[in-house]
Amino acid sequence: MTQPTDAGERELKTWSPIVQEIAAELSPQWRELRRYLHRHPELSNEEFLTTEELGKRFARLDLPVNYIGERRGLTCDLVSDPDAVMPRLALRGDIDALPIQDAKTVDYRSCQDGVMHACGHDVHAAVIYGAMAILRSMHQSGQLPWPIAVRAVLQPAEELATGARYMIHHHALRDVSAILSLHVDPTRSVGCIGLRKGTLTANCDIFHVQCNGRGGHGARPHLTHDPIDAITRWVQSSFRRVDRATDPAETVAISIGTISAGHSANVIPDTAELEGTLRTLTAESRLKVLETMEDVCEGVGRETQCQIELQLKMSAPMVVNDAELVDLLSTATCHTLGAGAVEAIELPSMGSEDFSFYLEHIPGAMMRLGVAGEQVGRAPLHTSLFDVDERAIADGAKVLATAAILHFAP
Structure with a gap:
């Protein structure tokens, strides 16, 4: 009953x-x-x-x-x-x-x-x-x-x-x-x-983005593949692309909670990474946004010559x-x-x-x-x-x- x-x-x-x-x-x-x-x-x-x-x-x-x-x-x-x-x-x-x-x-x-x-x-x-x-x-x-x-x-x-x-x-x-x-x-x-x-409540995906580049001296950035440049481009591109990839009537929230890279002001590091959350209210919007985020990885990777990988760490429907x-x-x-x-x-x-x-x-x-x-x-x-x-x-x-x-x- x-x-x-x-x-x-x-x-x-x-x-x-x-x-x-x-x-x-x-x-x-x-x-x-x-x-x-x-x-x-x-x-x-x-x-x-x-x-x-x-x-x-x-x-x-x-x-x-x-x-x-x-x-x-x-x-x-x-x-x-x-x-x-x-x-x-x-x-x-x-x-x-x-x-x-x-x-x-x-x-x-x-x-x-x-x-x-x-x-x-x-x-x-x-x-x-x-x-x-x-x-x-x-x-x-x-x-x-x-x-x-x-x-x-x-x-x-x-x-x-x-x-x-x-x-x-x-x-x-x-x-x-x-x-x-x-x-x-x-x-x-x-x-x-x-x-x-x-x-x-919403679907929630916690994601991790790993960016592998080639570090070097801060005085010679042209000799590096800068992962910090790549990771910041990824954030900006994802925010813009997700906004345009989904119906405005469908609520979607993407947030970045941590960004980690480097250890010295004059050294461009080899790697950078971030973690954030994606929240959606339909299975269709979730799939569309995840596809868009993967596409951003490919595009930013080509622009910066870095390898960028998106991984889902935890999801709740x-x-x-x-x-x-x-x-x-x-x-x-x-x-x-x-x-x-x-x-x-x-x-x-x-x-x-x-x-x-x-x-x-x-x-x-x-x-x-x-x-x-x-x-x-x-x-x-x-x-x-x-x-x-x-x-x-x-x-x-x-x-x-x-x-x-x-x-x-x-």
Whole structure:
């Protein structure tokens, strides 16, 4: 079941208050978990202690924990009727942090120099834990209106776009028929949920351009094949050509993040390189731009007598939200936070999410969780002052728990 039935919505009025009561009682624990994770962040592929701590927390709920691979990431199932044959609904969160120095002056400031939860993954983990805690409490007290089968999926390495595939490889989607997720949104007020059917985030390709020339003395550039000249021409040509190669109605964003070359002011180096990102909203525009970038490599190579190679280092496809699952989240939001809490997302984001890899296997939907309060929560993602209004944790947990119950309505 995805879109809630009429009967499911009618019964929702009888058990929705129970979700609210449990959340009010347990939310201090979820806030404490978020703060613990915020103090102790771990970078992508290093999330061993984070995974261990989350495993301990789920074990306290008396739920079975399955550690993934090298114990980076875990799954945890709650099946209210062991005799029922039911596909799982997965609730996915991510747990890795970013190489950013925490500049906040709060008692839960990161203890790890140069590492910080600047993308809200500590909140995501706390929300998934909170949703499972609500469902577990209702199951233990016999207050679930019907049987459910829910799997928490807490993955590593989202920031590298490798964590989802790692989890899939280790069977995190086995027996799962649908998946829900969330992302914090500092542009949206706490108490609000952003929803969009169809494309939510862009394709993202991280690319590397290697330019091999022939170095020499800065006084005799005519004897060199200057890779710095070549790499700067490549940047300028790519920006111009991409703009002309794609339909203006199709949003495309190409950005250069690093350029590296040389070691001395009077020496023309042998090599230069750069890295950047390409973001597109259709498969056709992505292919067209990549072809254009390859053509730029050939053209600039001929002009400068350098060898230029374009390589894709990492790619993540678009997140395309399933319409029925978005309706499910909308219904859950209306009943837990109020009808005014649902906010339509008008345009796709040019950001990317490796949640998209799950959607290559099963339908899913991601919601945007408002985290901006009057005092805290408006600093942008991926910045040293990023923080959230922690009331948002309970909001997200209630919405996902309610959606999970509605998903299984008879």
